[in-house]
Amino acid sequence: xxxxxxxxxKMAEVSISTVSRVINDSKPVSPExxxxxxxxxxxxxxxxxxxxxxxxxxxxxxxxxxxxxxxSYYVSQIVRGIEEIGRMYNYDIIIxxxxxxxxxxxxxxxxxxxxxxxxxxxVSEIVDDDVxxxxxxxKIQVIYLNRYYVVPGLLTVYLDNKxxxxxxxEYLRELGHGNILYLTQKRDIDSTIEKRKIEGYKESMKxxxxxxxxxxxxxxxxxxxxxxxxxxxxxxxxxxxxxxxCSQDELAIGxxxxxxxxxxxxxxxxxxxxxxDISVASIFRPTLTTIKEPYYDMGAVSIRKIxxxxxxxxxxxxxxxxxxxxxxxxxxxKKI
Amino acid sequence: xxxxxxxxxKMAEVSISTVSRVINDSKPVSPExxxxxxxxxxxxxxxxxxxxxxxxxxxxxxxxxxxxxxxSYYVSQIVRGIEEIGRMYNYDIIIxxxxxxxxxxxxxxxxxxxxxxxxxxxVSEIVDDDVxxxxxxxKIQVIYLNRYYVVPGLLTVYLDNKxxxxxxxEYLRELGHGNILYLTQKRDIDSTIEKRKIEGYKESMKxxxxxxxxxxxxxxxxxxxxxxxxxxxxxxxxxxxxxxxCSQDELAIGxxxxxxxxxxxxxxxxxxxxxxDISVASIFRPTLTTIKEPYYDMGAVSIRKIxxxxxxxxxxxxxxxxxxxxxxxxxxxKKI
DNA sequence: GTGAAAGCGCTAACAA
DNA sequence: TTGTTAGCGCTTTCAC
Numbered sequence: 001x002x003x004x005x006x007x008x009x010k011m012a013e014v015s016i017s018t019v020s021r022v023i024n025d026s027k028p029v030s031p032e033x034x035x036x037x038x039x040x041x042x043x044x045x046x047x048x049x050x051x052x053x054x055x056x057x058x059x060x061x062x063x064x065x066x067x068x069x070x071x072s073y074y075v076s077q078i079v080r081g082i083e084e085i086g087r088m089y090n091y092d093i094i095i096x097x098x099x100x101x102x103x104x105x106x107x108x109x110x111x112x113x114x115x116x117x118x119x120x121x122x123v124s125e126i127v128d129d130d131v132x133x134x135x136x137x138x139k140i141q142v143i144y145l146n147r148y149y150v151v152p153g154l155l156t157v158y159l160d161n162k163x164x165x166x167x168x169x170e171y172l173r174e175l176g177h178g179n180i181l182y183l184t185q186k187r188d189i190d191s192t193i194e195k196r197k198i199e200g201y202k203e204s205m206k207x208x209x210x211x212x213x214x215x216x217x218x219x220x221x222x223x224x225x226x227x228x229x230x231x232x233x234x235x236x237x238x239x240x241x242x243x244x245x246c247s248q249d250e251l252a253i254g255x256x257x258x259x260x261x262x263x264x265x266x267x268x269x270x271x272x273x274x275x276x277d278i279s280v281a282s283i284f285r286p287t288l289t290t291i292k293e294p295y296y297d298m299g300a301v302s303i304r305k306i307x308x309x310x311x312x313x314x315x316x317x318x319x320x321x322x323x324x325x326x327x328x329x330x331x332x333x334k335k336i
Numbered sequence: 337x338x339x340x341x342x343x344x345x346k347m348a349e350v351s352i353s354t355v356s357r358v359i360n361d362s363k364p365v366s367p368e369x370x371x372x373x374x375x376x377x378x379x380x381x382x383x384x385x386x387x388x389x390x391x392x393x394x395x396x397x398x399x400x401x402x403x404x405x406x407x408s409y410y411v412s413q414i415v416r417g418i419e420e421i422g423r424m425y426n427y428d429i430i431i432x433x434x435x436x437x438x439x440x441x442x443x444x445x446x447x448x449x450x451x452x453x454x455x456x457x458x459v460s461e462i463v464d465d466d467v468x469x470x471x472x473x474x475k476i477q478v479i480y481l482n483r484y485y486v487v488p489g490l491l492t493v494y495l496d497n498k499x500x501x502x503x504x505x506e507y508l509r510e511l512g513h514g515n516i517l518y519l520t521q522k523r524d525i526d527s528t529i530e531k532r533k534i535e536g537y538k539e540s541m542k543x544x545x546x547x548x549x550x551x552x553x554x555x556x557x558x559x560x561x562x563x564x565x566x567x568x569x570x571x572x573x574x575x576x577x578x579x580x581x582c583s584q585d586e587l588a589i590g591x592x593x594x595x596x597x598x599x600x601x602x603x604x605x606x607x608x609x610x611x612x613d614i615s616v617a618s619i620f621r622p623t624l625t626t627i628k629e630p631y632y633d634m635g636a637v638s639i640r641k642i643x644x645x646x647x648x649x650x651x652x653x654x655x656x657x658x659x660x661x662x663x664x665x666x667x668x669x670k671k672i
Numbered sequence: 673g674t675g676a677a678a679g680c681g682c683t684a685a686c687a688a
Numbered sequence: 689t690t691g692t693t694a695g696c697g698c699t700t701t702c703a704c
Contacts, residue, residue, distance in 0.1 A: 004697055015675045020699060027700095030673060050450040051396065052697035054387045056680045062430075070406075071416035071615075071632075080407035083433055092451070094398075094430045097419055114386045115428070222619050253619060260621040279407075280616050283558050283589060285596040296407075340681055351691045356683060363684095366689060388681035392696045 003044050011040040023048060054116065063303060064112030065095045066105055067123040073278040074295045078123055078145065081299025089307055091118070102128030109134055119143070119306035121299070127151055141309050143302040147276070147293065150192035157301045157321045161193050164291045164325045165200025168245060168273055171289075171327060176336040177243040177271060178210055181235060183255065184247035186216040194247060197275070201245065213239055217251070225254025233262070242270060242336055249274035249281050249290055256284070256332065267334035277328055286331035294323055339380050347376040359384055390452065399639060400448030401431045402441055403459040409614040410631045414459055414481065417635025425643055427454070438464030445470055455479070455642035457635070463487055477645050479638040483612070483629065486528035493637045493657045497529050500627045500661045501536025504581060504609055507625075507663060512672040513579040513607060514546055517571060519591070520583035522552040533583060533611070549575055553587070561590025569598070578606060578672055585610035585617050585626055592620070592668065603670035613664055622667035630659055 005023075009016040014033050021027045022037045029037075040046070054060045063086055067075045083093050094115065096108040105124060109131065112120055122135070123145045132151060135142045144154035172180055182201045188194040198214065205212040215235050217228040225232075225246075232255060236244065246252035252274035256266050266272050266286055274281060274290035281288040301321055341359075345352040350369050357363045358373045365373075376382070390396045399422055403411045419429050430451065432444040441460060445467065448456055458471070459481045468487060471478045480490035508516055518537045524530040534550065541548040551571050553564040561568075561582075568591060572580065582588035588610035592602050602608050602622055610617060610626035617624040637657055 002697095006697080016698080017675060017677095017700080018673085021674090024699080028673065033673080047446060047450050049391075049452065049697050051387055051390045051452050052680090053699075054680095055385075055391055055682090055697080056699045058680075060387065069416070070419060071412050076407050076412040079431075080405070080433070083406060083431065087432070092430050092432070092447070094428050095415075095419065096423070096428070097416070110383060111428070114383045116385065116387050257619065257621055280619070283593065283616070284620065285593055338681095342681080352682080353684080353691060353693095354689085357690090360683080364689065369689080385681050388696090389683075390696095391681080391698090392683045394696075 002049075003046050004049070005046075007044055008037065008040045008046050011044060012036040058116070060116040060118060061091050062115060062117045063091050063093050063306060064108070064115070064117035064120040065093050065123070066108045066112070066120065067095065067097055068125045069099055070095060070097050073280065074147070074276060074293070075123055077279065077295035078121075078299035078302075081296040081301075082121060082303045083299075085300045085303045086307075091303070091307070098124070100126055102126060102131055105131050106134060109138070113138065113140060118310055119303070121145065121302045121306070124149075141306050143305060145298055145302060146193075148188050148191045148193055155305070155318065155320060157298050157305070157323060159291075159293060159323050159325055161196040162200040162203075164275070164327075165197040165245075166204055167325060167327050168275075168291055169201060169204030171329065172243050172245065172271070172273065172333065173204070173208060175243075175271065175333060178208055179213075179239060179241050180205065180210070180243045180245055181239065181241045182212065182214045182245050182247070183232065183251055184214065184216055185220045185251070186218050188220070188247065189214075189216055197247060213241070219254075220248055220250055222250045222254040222257070225251040226258050227254075229255060229258025229262070233258070233264075236270065243273065243333065244270065245273045245275075247275055249276040249278045249288060252288055252290070252332070253280065253284060256286070256288075267332050271333035271336075273333055281328070282330070288328075289330045289333040290328050292326040292328050294326070297323060338385075339382050341382075341384070343380055344373065344376045344382050347380060348372040394452070396452040396454060397427050398451060398453045399427050399429050399642065400444070400451070400453035400456040401429050401459070402444045402448070402456065403431065403433055404461045405435055406431060406433050409616065410483070410612060410629070411459055413615065413631035414457075414635035414638075417632040417637075418457060418639045419635075421636045421639045421643075427639070427643070434460070436462055438462060438467055441467050442470060445474070449474065449476060454646055455639070457481065457638050457642070460485075477642050479641060481634055481638060482529075484524050484527045484529055491641070491654065491656060493634050493641070493659060495627075495629055495659050495661055497532040498536040498539075500611070500663075501533040501581075502540055503661060503663050504611070504627055505537060505540030507665065508579050508581065508607070508609065508669065509540070509544060511579075511607065511669055514544055515549075515575060515577050515579075516541065516546070517575065517577045517580045518548065518550045518583070519568065519580055519587055520550065520552055521556045521587070522554050524556070524583065525550075525552055530583060537581065549577070555590075556584055556586055558586045558590040558593070561587040562594050563590075565591060565594025565598070569594070569600075572606065579609065579669065580606065581609045581611075583611055585612040585614045585624060588624055588626070588668070589616065589620060592622070592624075603668050607669035607672075609669055617664070618666070624664075625666045625669040626664050628662040628664050630662070633659060 098104040120142045202212045277290045277292035434440040456478045538548045613628035
């Protein structure tokens with residue numbers, strides 16, 4: 001049925017070791033033998049069984065990637081980065097979506113371990129103690145990417161979120177805005193990353209002697225933010241808000257949609273800024289001014305880190321990686 | 337180091353076969369032995385090596401998915417469908433992006449074969465003879481998804497594109513439009529699927545005694561379509577066009593962006609319809625009237641088909657699957 | 673430069 | 689119900 005190394009050896013009239021040697025270029029083989037083997041491989045259409053190979057070499061060339069939802073914008077960009085770099089080094093990725101369920105995250109961690117993956121990248125939006133414990137005791141290198149929470153002890157690739165908020169605020173002030181509303185998700189208000197952003201926002205407001213104003217809603221999705229539009233608009237009107245700084249692009253887009261449907265123009269009547277630079281941010285009209293979280297790079301850097309530690313064998317690899325911040329000045333914010 | 341079935345057997349004081357039996361529930365085991373084994377597994381934290389298991393059972397529980405670009409909207413939806421259904425049956429997916437390069441598609445087909453995947457879903461945007469040949473000779477079940485081309489002989493999941501175009505045209509006519517421009521990509525004009533759509537468009541135009549007008553551009557990306565905006569607008573003006581039916585949502589969105597930037601309002605001044613219903617279509621303002629290509633379902637149905645044929649062992653499974661058409665009537669088209 | 677043989681961790685006859 | 693054993697397809701000593 002499937003043709004194996006034995007068949008090749010037989011046809012080439014050499015031993016299977018010799019065949020193995022030419023396949024792997026692992027030891028010198030006489031030109032004569034090599035030729036015969038190569039020929040047999042060609043004729044038979046032989047393709048080595050990676051499973052068997054993995055079993056003996058203990059190298060699966062597999063990186064496990066657990067994501068919140070492969071269908072979400074930013075996740076697919078991270079995965080793209082992982083995949084593209086992994087491919088350069090002949091690593092394949094095996095993927096699983098948790099849809100925010102820590103039980104499923106856990107299941108994938110275990111499953112991937114049994115699949116002998118050589119590294120795991122976990123893109124999560126939640127924090128679960130069991131998951132953290134499991135990771136800490138795992139001998140497999142894990143990179144933990146979470147756009148809401150920092151989990152001390154887990155290796156990650158991150159942005160200095162406070163500085164990022166500062167940068168955005170500085171820009172809004174340059175445009176003449178003073179009454180700036182910060183819109184965020186209730187659930188995140190205590191998350192480590194959101195706290196840092198809020199810190200940056202408050203600090204900036206203080207510098208211009210303004211009272212910070214934070215409004216929280218119960219969602220982090222576009223459609224969700226849309227539903228809260230009326231409520232947000234109320235806050236805007238009651239406080240003479242001229243610019244809204246949203247903790248995630250999704251909120252910004254949802255809000256802009258609501259405003260659009262109400263006939264309120266952005267940025268003429270109100271400026272809106274986001275955070276993340278998800279891919280729609282740049283194609284949406286008006287295009288969204290935002291902080292670029294370099295998702296592709298996050299993925300790319302993550303897998304690079306894993307590959308490096310795989311090569312070094314050592315866990316010399318214990319420092320988080322900070323990525324540069326970039327502000328995207330686009331159409332949704334305007335000078336007043 | 338890693339703990340194996342042997343360690344468990346030793347600790348439980350039984351043979352490895354007994355351990356295997358309790359792990360797999362394959363044969364009756366005495367309660368006593370089962371208890372001891374379970375206990376040993378627990379204590380040692382044993383997790384079976386799937387690689388070894390796969391080698392002997394010849395079941396990898398892996399589905400290979402080759403996509404054009406995991407970072408593109410519709411692809412991620414397809415993958416989501418595949419993944420979600422696969423998961424239900426304990427299948428993992430291993431993914432590779434070809435970025436439109438047939439050589440890479442080929443490489444993945446071969447790679448996935450060596451990885452012993454049990455089925456392959458190929459989401460392509462191109463057609464390559466070598467790839468087709470390879471698939472046809474592969475003993476692994478392949479589902480071929482291509483939103484531009486139909487490739488006879490390859491199993492697929494599809495929509496009746498002509499009927500879909502008819503439905504959209506009928507709707508536009510209902511809204512009072514007569515001078516309807518069809519916008520498509522030059523490269524696709526001869527593709528099987530595009531031909532069907534154009535057929536539908538022409539047929540509908542003929543019914544109302546209008547001359548069909550097709551404009552082609554050299555892209556199928558949002559930014560690309562934007563760049564051709566001026567050119568398209570020219571055509572619109574010169575022909576009193578009141579509605580543009582685009583062969584892909586991406587073109588429609590790019591065009592709408594251009595019109596927006598020119599101060600031309602959609603749908604007040606011109607109606608725009610798309611095809612595909614990519615996820616941004618519904619969040620964009622104005623929301624895009626379009627034909628829903630049910631990407632998630634395509635993925636889900638594809639893997640279901642593979643799983644079924646895997647179960648049946650037989651290749652009883654040779655019929656393409658047609659999915660229902662749904663028109664999404666949204667904000668970008670208006671009555672005149 | 674080459675082949676024989678051991679063994680990676682597991683499942684599945686086969687015997688007991 | 690249980691243990692022994694023979695592989696799955698491959699890499700890798702170890703002799704020659």
